[in-house]
Amino acid sequence: MKLVVKGARIVSPSEIAENDILIENGLIKKIAKDIKDPSAKTLDARGKYALPGFIDMHTHLRTPGREDEETIETGSRAAVKGGFTTILCMPNTEPAIDNYEIALRIRKEAEKIGLLDIFPVGAITKQRQGKELSEFGQLKKAGCLALSDDGSPVEDPSLLRKALEYAKLFDLLIISHCEDLSLSGGGILRESELTAKSGFSYIPEIAESVIVAREIELARFLEAKIHLAHISTNRSIELIKRAKKDAIRVSAESCPHYFSLSLEDIAKNFDSNYKVNPPIGTKEDRQAICKALASDIIDCIATDHAPHTFLEKEGTFYEAAFGMIGLETAFALSLRLVKERIINLEKLADKLSYAPSRILGLSDRGLIEEGRRADIAIVDLDKTWTLTEEKISSKSKNTPFLNQAFEGCVEYTLYKGKIVYKYTDDHIR
Amino acid sequence: MSEWSRKHLLGLSEMSKEEIEAILDSAKAFKEISKRQVKKVPALRGKTVVNLFFEASTRTKTSFELAAKRLSADVVNFSSKGSSLEKGETILDTLRNLEAYSVDIFVIRHNHSKAPFYLSTRTQASVINAGDGLNEHPTQALLDMFTVRERLGKLKGLKVAIVGDILHSRVARSNIWGFSKFSSQVWVCAPPTLIPKYYSCLPVKITYSLKEALSGADVVIMLRVQKERQSQMFFPSQREYSEFFSLNEENAKLLKEHSLVMHPGPVNWDVEIASCLKEKVQNLILEQVNNGLAVRMAVLYLLSIGKKYEVGS
Numbered sequence: 001m002k003l004v005v006k007g008a009r010i011v012s013p014s015e016i017a018e019n020d021i022l023i024e025n026g027l028i029k030k031i032a033k034d035i036k037d038p039s040a041k042t043l044d045a046r047g048k049y050a051l052p053g054f055i056d057m058h059t060h061l062r063t064p065g066r067e068d069e070e071t072i073e074t075g076s077r078a079a080v081k082g083g084f085t086t087i088l089c090m091p092n093t094e095p096a097i098d099n100y101e102i103a104l105r106i107r108k109e110a111e112k113i114g115l116l117d118i119f120p121v122g123a124i125t126k127q128r129q130g131k132e133l134s135e136f137g138q139l140k141k142a143g144c145l146a147l148s149d150d151g152s153p154v155e156d157p158s159l160l161r162k163a164l165e166y167a168k169l170f171d172l173l174i175i176s177h178c179e180d181l182s183l184s185g186g187g188i189l190r191e192s193e194l195t196a197k198s199g200f201s202y203i204p205e206i207a208e209s210v211i212v213a214r215e216i217e218l219a220r221f222l223e224a225k226i227h228l229a230h231i232s233t234n235r236s237i238e239l240i241k242r243a244k245k246d247a248i249r250v251s252a253e254s255c256p257h258y259f260s261l262s263l264e265d266i267a268k269n270f271d272s273n274y275k276v277n278p279p280i281g282t283k284e285d286r287q288a289i290c291k292a293l294a295s296d297i298i299d300c301i302a303t304d305h306a307p308h309t310f311l312e313k314e315g316t317f318y319e320a321a322f323g324m325i326g327l328e329t330a331f332a333l334s335l336r337l338v339k340e341r342i343i344n345l346e347k348l349a350d351k352l353s354y355a356p357s358r359i360l361g362l363s364d365r366g367l368i369e370e371g372r373r374a375d376i377a378i379v380d381l382d383k384t385w386t387l388t389e390e391k392i393s394s395k396s397k398n399t400p401f402l403n404q405a406f407e408g409c410v411e412y413t414l415y416k417g418k419i420v421y422k423y424t425d426d427h428i429r
Numbered sequence: 430m431s432e433w434s435r436k437h438l439l440g441l442s443e444m445s446k447e448e449i450e451a452i453l454d455s456a457k458a459f460k461e462i463s464k465r466q467v468k469k470v471p472a473l474r475g476k477t478v479v480n481l482f483f484e485a486s487t488r489t490k491t492s493f494e495l496a497a498k499r500l501s502a503d504v505v506n507f508s509s510k511g512s513s514l515e516k517g518e519t520i521l522d523t524l525r526n527l528e529a530y531s532v533d534i535f536v537i538r539h540n541h542s543k544a545p546f547y548l549s550t551r552t553q554a555s556v557i558n559a560g561d562g563l564n565e566h567p568t569q570a571l572l573d574m575f576t577v578r579e580r581l582g583k584l585k586g587l588k589v590a591i592v593g594d595i596l597h598s599r600v601a602r603s604n605i606w607g608f609s610k611f612s613s614q615v616w617v618c619a620p621p622t623l624i625p626k627y628y629s630c631l632p633v634k635i636t637y638s639l640k641e642a643l644s645g646a647d648v649v650i651m652l653r654v655q656k657e658r659q660s661q662m663f664f665p666s667q668r669e670y671s672e673f674f675s676l677n678e679e680n681a682k683l684l685k686e687h688s689l690v691m692h693p694g695p696v697n698w699d700v701e702i703a704s705c706l707k708e709k710v711q712n713l714i715l716e717q718v719n720n721g722l723a724v725r726m727a728v729l730y731l732l733s734i735g736k737k738y739e740v741g742s
Contacts, residue, residue: 196627199563318541
């Protein structure tokens with residue numbers, strides 16, 4: 001099986017160059033001008049850009065237990081539609097991904113569907129209860145690259161210390177959902193002028209930053225790696241900036257909704273689709289996140305794709321579940337940063353692909369480079385489209401961007417050299 | 430002469446001074462009716478009003494019920510304690526079920542901020558906010574303003590001090606929006622734990638000193654202190670709270686001759702207000718109840734006739 005991608009402008013973190021890509025046996029065999037191989041099929045990508053397939057360090061696929069919200073299959077389709085070829089799915093499932101069997105089952109099912117690579121994130125503690133460590137070695141064997149208790153963060157710092165130490169044995173990455181549950185308890189919106197004016201129960205910014213500070217100190221002291229999930233506040237960024245200056249091994253992600261939205265958007269109509277945890281911040285937070293992406297204080301963009309059924313998002317802002325889907329809008333929202341000249345396209349390729357590949361130690365992907373895997377997103381930067389419910393491949397439709405127009409879309413997604421998604425105006429499954 | 434065009438009464442934050450005046454003017458006329466031998470008028474005959482209370486309430490509900498009945502509306506009371514989701518029904522389901530009876534006005538109380546707003550976007554009927562979470566309680570503020578205007582003859586240029594649990598008070602917030610629209614200066618006074626961090630973005634002055642709040646105040650609104658706030662550590666004890674934040678004979682001297690002391694009720698005597706002031710304060714509290722009826726009649730009336738009403742006519 002050979003394929004030549006013709007004439008795409010290939011985006012790498014350092015440059016953009018127009019070339020052909022010869023793909024053979026799922027790998028990038030050759031990058032050069034005018035590749036002619038009569039035995040290969042061709043994909044005309046003239047005028048388009050080729051980015052390394054996106055890597056999402058933070059999704060929720062709800063399997064096992066909540067297949068009414070998302071399945072591995074619907075999640076896979078949503079992911080490749082968004083240009084993703086590798087995703088990590090969080091363990092807040094029912095039951096939690098805290099053992100070999102469940103982790104392996106997810107790997108196997110994903111392989112069977114075969115649209116992209118899915119790595120389950122194992123739970124740090126059994127049943128994510130913050131009491132006993134899961135069997136890290138078994139989780140590693142089943143294919144986990146990282147561990148996290150996600151929305152139920154490890155509260156006990158001495159237990160987290162042990163997790164960070166023990167994880168070194170298997171080179172597993174600990175991902176921390178930074179939230180002090182006692183400070184955030186019961187809140188639904190960022191504590192702000194909006195909550196002062198509207199009486200909504202609130203989550204203060206320090207609910208995130210005090211734990212960011214704690215994680216940084218643990219990582220420093222233990223000389224351990226730690227990855228901070230969905231960073232949403234300016235103050236957290238200040239702390240991470242300082243930590244990086246001190247050469248502490250901390251990495252961080254933020255999500256499209258944090259650099260695209262602010263409290264002003266919520267105040268318009270209190271649509272429960274804006275309800276997400278950590279909560280959307282102020283305009284200043286939003287600007288700080290944009291800046292931190294540009295300056296690499298925030299290493300990568302993750303979606304925190306969190307599907308919920310219509311009923312779970314119905315009701316008042318209080319009653320609705322936290323979370324929004326994000327796989328299918330991540331690229332278009334990130335591209336807005338390029339259009340607004342906050343980052344360039346090369347940087348975008350870093351944030352969506354190369355940086356997460358480095359953080360996860362996936363050296364076989366993340367770049368369009370000879371010898372690497374042929375995981376490629378071919379994108380059109382100008383094509384306009386509107387996000388409608390029918391167009392969403394995810395099983396859930398909970399997004400505040402519904403019926404909004406976007407500029408720029410994924411045209412083709414190649415996974416190991418195979419076309420796993422192709423854009424059509426009337427939408428492909 | 431401006432026309433009434435508002436379909437819902439969701440909060441004072443979004444209302445203009447003129448709209449508030451229209452309600453107060455109309456309430457004045459309805460207060461007269463309450464003094465008549467026959468207290469009923471046919472203004473809302475054939476209309477259906479549903480009191481949709483998702484949170485316990487006796488005084489506000491009674492007031493709305495009586496107001497609707499005095500206007501000859503058909504009134505249905507619906508109460509559901511706690512979250513409607515506990516019963517497996519969403520509040521929207523509840524609303525839609527009742528709406529099938531061709532309801533004209535829903536009076537809604539809910540423990541979630543903006544719940545009446547949420548429902549107002551999903552019903553044909555008018556919605557009146559009878560208290561939503563910690564957001565607003567507009568008719569309570571309107572009756573406070575009505576009382577002040579009646580007693581002091583104006584709403585402009587006053588010093589209004591609100592003392593107590595500001596953090597958990599929707600009454601405080603509605604009063605701040607309301608009074609500030611008439612160029613009165615509202616002060617709030619409480620221990621720092623009971624004032625939201627970003628409260629200074631409201632048109633309000635903040636002080637921790639009761640003396641400063643009371644000095645020269647034309648109106649003092651003493652808020653009820655819920656017993657559970659002590660166990661939630663907002664203050665160490667009720668004894669200490671009352672030492673620093675209750676209105677007593679001594680600090681009442683800082684007030685003016687004409688100053689009004691109000692309380693949304695029910696009062697915890699000796700916690701918010703010293704019992705020696707009971708006599709003095711009680712009458713006004715009862716008058717507030719009566720004014721509340723007039724204000725709610727006015728609100729029901731204005732929303733039901735919509736654009737036909739002209740201010741001053």
